[in-house]
Amino acid sequence: MQPTLSSSSLWHPYAQMQTQPPAPQVVGGDGARFHLAGGESLIDATCSWWCMIHGYGHPRLTRALKEQADQLCHVMLGGLTHEPAQALADALVRITPPGLEHVFFSDSGSVGMEVAMKMAVQYQVQRGRPGRHRMLSLMRAYHGDTSGCMAVCDPEEGMHSLFAGFLPTHHFAPAPTAPFDAPPEAVAGDIAALRGVLEQHHQEIAALLMEPLLQAAGGLNMTSPEYVRAARALCDEFGVLLIFDEVATGFGRTGKLFAAEHAGVTPDIMVLSKGLTGGYLGHAATLATGEVFAAFLSDDPDHAFMHGPTFMGNPLACRVALESLAVFEEEDYLGRIAALNALLREELMEDDALHRDPRVADVRVLGATAVIEVSDAADLDGVQAFARQRGIWLRPFGRWLYTMPAYITRDDELRAITTTMKAWFLEARDATLP
Numbered sequence: 164m165q166p167t168l169s170s171s172s173l174w175h176p177y178a179q180m181q182t183q184p185p186a187p188q189v190v191g192g193d194g195a196r197f198h199l200a201g202g203e204s205l206i207d208a209t210c211s212w213w214c215m216i217h218g219y220g221h222p223r224l225t226r227a228l229k230e231q232a233d234q235l236c237h238v239m240l241g242g243l244t245h246e247p248a249q250a251l252a253d254a255l256v257r258i259t260p261p262g263l264e265h266v267f268f269s270d271s272g273s274v275g276m277e278v279a280m281k282m283a284v285q286y287q288v289q290r291g292r293p294g295r296h297r298m299l300s301l302m303r304a305y306h307g308d309t310s311g312c313m314a315v316c317d318p319e320e321g322m323h324s325l326f327a328g329f330l331p332t333h334h335f336a337p338a339p340t341a342p343f344d345a346p347p348e349a350v351a352g353d354i355a356a357l358r359g360v361l362e363q364h365h366q367e368i369a370a371l372l373m374e375p376l377l378q379a380a381g382g383l384n385m386t387s388p389e390y391v392r393a394a395r396a397l398c399d400e401f402g403v404l405l406i407f408d409e410v411a412t413g414f415g416r417t418g419k420l421f422a423a424e425h426a427g428v429t430p431d432i433m434v435l436s437k438g439l440t441g442g443y444l445g446h447a448a449t450l451a452t453g454e455v456f457a458a459f460l461s462d463d464p465d466h467a468f469m470h471g472p473t474f475m476g477n478p479l480a481c482r483v484a485l486e487s488l489a490v491f492e493e494e495d496y497l498g499r500i501a502a503l504n505a506l507l508r509e510e511l512m513e514d515d516a517l518h519r520d521p522r523v524a525d526v527r528v529l530g531a532t533a534v535i536e537v538s539d540a541a542d543l544d545g546v547q548a549f550a551r552q553r554g555i556w557l558r559p560f561g562r563w564l565y566t567m568p569a570y571i572t573r574d575d576e577l578r579a580i581t582t583t584m585k586a587w588f589l590e591a592r593d594a595t596l597p
């Protein structure tokens with residue numbers, strides 16, 4: 164048995180505390196693996212909710228943190244500045260799609276999205292369109308767990324339907340259905356549906372928000388760059404801002420540094436978080452174009468952007484984010500992601516037996532993301548324990564068994580992940596379960 168620390172003083176996320184078995188205790192990690200008390204070591208197929216893109220214990224990232232800690236751990240950004248925050252803002256402006264020129268920091272993806280939505284509403288007010296105070300979101304969207312974000316998550320299948328009476332109401336367009344490589348005519352229906360909602364409600368819509376190309380927590384729904392381009396054109400036509408939530412897709416997950424690049428589109432506002440610091444500290448960036456920023460410039464002090472998280476621009480977070488970016492560029496992570504993609508395709512897309520399994524509804528791969536979708540969530544009951552016996556940490560949700568590995572995951576480690584995912588379907592399960 165593993166030694167576990169289990170006490171209900173620690174309340175776990177999304178967990179039924181009455182029935183959840185004691186959580187394994189992580190004591191360290193290196194590369195794609197984390198280590199448990201008791202000596203077990205698991206390859207993390209999820210890179211910890213998709214943020215530990217360099218894996219665990221990366222020497223350059225931990226050194227950057229230590230050096231920054233010796234200098235300055237924190238100072239407020241209200242009325243003060245410091246080099247790590249300025250350098251990170253400059254770096255993000257350099258690497259993000261052209262036109263995004265201003266960076267507002269906060270401390271998590273949800274807050275980054277709250278900032279984006281407030282920015283869009285205040286923008287519309289200060290441009291003389293105060294009636295535009297709602298968002299347009301997509302079904303199957305996930306944008307975070309805070310109140311404002313819950314209100315723009317999928318209102319039916321999302322995990323927040325319980326809070327319906329508490330939340331403001333927004334508009335929703337159907338989730339896009341055309342896959343990543345769909346020909347333009349196959350995307351026309353998705354685009355027409357989006358246009359329909361905008362035609363009807365644009366007068367009250369401040370912004371359209373979307374996770375471009377990959378609706379992540381809503382079921383790893385992979386959609387077409389054509390749809391993203393059409394969304395840009397429709398927003399321009401109807402005077403609606405376009406917000407890209409690249410919290411999950413940013414920093415290489417879809418195969419390019421940002422998903423927006425697949426479509427050659429610049430949103431008005433873009434939010435980054437998960438991979439920003441390589442997962443080593445919580446932080447987020449909300450980027451805006453010069454046009455959005457200009458709406459806040461005025462002789463009237465009340466036109467300033469009314470937001471300011473205590474820990475925005477934390478020097479440790481900014482320093483480790485800068486180091487993360489340097490490693491990403493110097494060590495050709497995009498090349499590495501392409502190699503992971505080829506391997507995921509070979510292992511999962513080209514496996515006929517997997518596709519023939521009656522439980523499997525779909526298999527999809529985009530960048531360093533792969534998912535096996537089943538028709539019935541019960542078909543994944545027990546897969547986590549099954550994987551752990553084989554040294555793999557998988558954490559499926561709903562009908563989706565997925566991997567989003569750290570980019571430093573070696574080929575043999577990635578094969579161990581995909582082999583385990585397939586084995587769940589293809590091997591006699593009863594023989595292997597305790």
Ligand SMILES: *Cc1c(COP(=O)(O)O)cnc(C)c1O
Nearest residue numbers: 271272273305306307408410411
């Ligand atoms: C995880 C996630 C968020 C929320 O980020 P937190 O840091 O957990 O608040 C928002 N949007 C997307 C697309 C995400 O995947």
